Amino acid sequence: MGFTMGLNLVLLLAMVATNILSLYHLSTTTLIHSSTPPTATPPPVPDYLIRQLQTIRATISHLTRHHPSTSNPTSSTPTTGIPQDLLLHSRLSPIGSSCHNHPDLLHRYMNYTPFSICPHDPDLQETLILHGCQPLPRRRCFSRTPLKPSSSLPLNPFPSSLPDSNLIWTHYSCKTFSCLNHQNPLLGFDPARESTSSFMAFRSELDLPVPQLLQIAKAANSLIRLGLDVGGATGSFAARMKLYNITVVTTTMNLGAPYSEAAALRGLVPLHVPLQQRLPVFDGVLDLVRCGHAVNRWIPVTMMEFLFFDVDRVLRAGGYLWLDRFFSKRSDLDNVYGPLIGKLGYKKVKWATADKPNSKNGEVYLTALLQKPVSK
Numbered sequence: 001m002g003f004t005m006g007l008n009l010v011l012l013l014a015m016v017a018t019n020i021l022s023l024y025h026l027s028t029t030t031l032i033h034s035s036t037p038p039t040a041t042p043p044p045v046p047d048y049l050i051r052q053l054q055t056i057r058a059t060i061s062h063l064t065r066h067h068p069s070t071s072n073p074t075s076s077t078p079t080t081g082i083p084q085d086l087l088l089h090s091r092l093s094p095i096g097s098s099c100h101n102h103p104d105l106l107h108r109y110m111n112y113t114p115f116s117i118c119p120h121d122p123d124l125q126e127t128l129i130l131h132g133c134q135p136l137p138r139r140r141c142f143s144r145t146p147l148k149p150s151s152s153l154p155l156n157p158f159p160s161s162l163p164d165s166n167l168i169w170t171h172y173s174c175k176t177f178s179c180l181n182h183q184n185p186l187l188g189f190d191p192a193r194e195s196t197s198s199f200m201a202f203r204s205e206l207d208l209p210v211p212q213l214l215q216i217a218k219a220a221n222s223l224i225r226l227g228l229d230v231g232g233a234t235g236s237f238a239a240r241m242k243l244y245n246i247t248v249v250t251t252t253m254n255l256g257a258p259y260s261e262a263a264a265l266r267g268l269v270p271l272h273v274p275l276q277q278r279l280p281v282f283d284g285v286l287d288l289v290r291c292g293h294a295v296n297r298w299i300p301v302t303m304m305e306f307l308f309f310d311v312d313r314v315l316r317a318g319g320y321l322w323l324d325r326f327f328s329k330r331s332d333l334d335n336v337y338g339p340l341i342g343k344l345g346y347k348k349v350k351w352a353t354a355d356k357p358n359s360k361n362g363e364v365y366l367t368a369l370l371q372k373p374v375s376k
């Protein structure tokens with residue numbers, strides 16, 4: 001009884017959370033896209049929003065009538081088929097509502113034998129994380145390790161090669177780094193290839209070579225020591241910065257290739273964090289955040305707004321946001337993304353745009369270096 005009620009409550013909480021979220025999203029999206037001046041009367045609230053609100057109110061009053069049971073889930077009779085750890089974690093972190101939206105996946109993920117070897121399910125984990133189930137519940141099992149890892153790891157972040165034997169290749173079609181390079185030399189699995197040129201050359205206004213970046217910061221009396229690279233694949237930017245004794249951590253996902261492992265083999269910290277997650281660092285602690293190719297017009301505008309505001313949260317006063325080749329349609333840059341970036345109120349240290357080569361949709365690249373104001 002305690003079980004079912006607990007689970008019901010969790011599901012209800014999940015529903016409330018998602019509804020509130022979608023309401024918020026819907027309302028902010030409306031704000032962004034509406035071009036009506038603030039003095040005009042607000043548009044009437046659509047019926048479906050009112051219906052959602054009523055559902056939320058009904059759910060909340062339901063919840064307040066039924067207070068959460070205090071019985072310990074592990075002490076009651078187990079409901080057949082529900083993994084114990086799933087129930088335990090539902091209780092510990094009821095806010096992770098996105099996990100509950102994918103009970104089939106979560107059920108598979110939590111279906112393992114405690115204290116033995118975990119199922120090898122990195123794809124399942126990525127799928128759950130990308131659906132917003134982040135952080136994933138912890139498990140009490142041992143993750144697999146490669147059979148014969150090499151003990152000679154490179155100290156240089158641009159090694160001539162990465163050791164193939166240090167990761168598990170079973171779920172990839174390629175079984176070596178050279179195979180990945182062969183498939184696409186631009187994915188960053190050949191660090192030696194980048195050793196001289198990456199983040200160093202100035203070929204067009206869209207480039208911001210690291211020496212120039214550091215010069216700009218120095219001239220503004222703003223030291224760069226700590227940074228975060230959003231969606232930084234195999235950590236190429238962090239690798240370059242390491243040569244300047246600057247610490248950069250990289251958020252990266254293993255989308256079809258072992259980006260996290262490659263970054264780690266270069267001696268760089270890979271944070272397994274999707275774009276929609278709150279950055280796992282405290283407010284005002286970073287000198288620099290770089291957003292590379294991963295941050296582009298494919299991200300829904302509302303989510304991008306949350307991302308930028310989260311970047312603002314983690315940057316210290318005087319810190320820099322570097323949008324490196326952000327691509328969008330030119331009209332969207334003028335009407336949507338430009339104003340969105342403007343909301344941050346940052347100083348435009350650099351703002352360069354250029355047509356994206358061979359683009360059918362009239363797309364442009366933007367490279368911008370923006371400095372967070374010292375006081376707000």
Ligand SMILES: *[C@@H]1O[C@H](CO)[C@@H](O)[C@H](O)[C@H]1NC(C)=O
Pocket residue numbers: 243244245
């Ligand atoms: C980085 O630190 C090392 C060790 O302290 C030092 O030898 C090197 O000159 C530094 N490099 C730069 C670019 O400051």
